[in-house]
Amino acid sequence: MNSFPSLLRTSLERASKLDKLGIHLIRIGVAIIFLWIGALKFVPYEADSITPFVANSPVMSFFYHHPHDYKEHLTHEGQLDPVKREWQVENNTYEFSKGLGTVEILIGLMVLSYAFSRRLGMLGSILAFLTPLVTLSFLFTTPEAWVPNLGDADFGFPYLSGGGRLVLKDVLMLAGGVVMIADSARALLKPAQALNVDRGGRA
Numbered sequence: 001m002n003s004f005p006s007l008l009r010t011s012l013e014r015a016s017k018l019d020k021l022g023i024h025l026i027r028i029g030v031a032i033i034f035l036w037i038g039a040l041k042f043v044p045y046e047a048d049s050i051t052p053f054v055a056n057s058p059v060m061s062f063f064y065h066h067p068h069d070y071k072e073h074l075t076h077e078g079q080l081d082p083v084k085r086e087w088q089v090e091n092n093t094y095e096f097s098k099g100l101g102t103v104e105i106l107i108g109l110m111v112l113s114y115a116f117s118r119r120l121g122m123l124g125s126i127l128a129f130l131t132p133l134v135t136l137s138f139l140f141t142t143p144e145a146w147v148p149n150l151g152d153a154d155f156g157f158p159y160l161s162g163g164g165r166l167v168l169k170d171v172l173m174l175a176g177g178v179v180m181i182a183d184s185a186r187a188l189l190k191p192a193q194a195l196n197v198d199r200g201g202r203a
Helices: 006-015 018-040 044-049 051-056 082-090 093-115 118-136 162-168 170-202
Strands: none
Touching (some): 018 118, 093 118, 118 162, 118 170, 162 170
């Protein structure tokens, strides 16, 4: 006996096929994030906002000329402080951010290139998977990722700051990268599988 009413069963059957659409939506969503955030890396306020993450990263801090002096030169979004802006220029903050933005835009384009190049799409998927691994490492290296001890009882782990909450969301980017890699791998294997079937038929 069917446990679902016919209308509900029909809806569930349609919903069960949404994973194919979901893969494409994941790919488009990941590309939008890389392209948009990558473009913002060319704007000073975005470059300023990533200063704590870069300055504290053991694999990125060497890009800055004065990574240990960043705290007294931080600004809020929308704030213009000429003195702090000049320090950021001398720190190589903006040039590094532009380079990072260029990389992110290229990754976004490679993710979208899946539409006409499965190999480029695979490369973009792999890079989209690896990038969040670096970003999530900021949770362990950046003090500003956690609520500071300013008097309230709730500070430090597990109390993520605004920056920390943004970083944590990259867990979804990581998962999306896995899905895209699997989909790209299937697409790359199809021609070889079809060729093997054809050879088998001829034999």
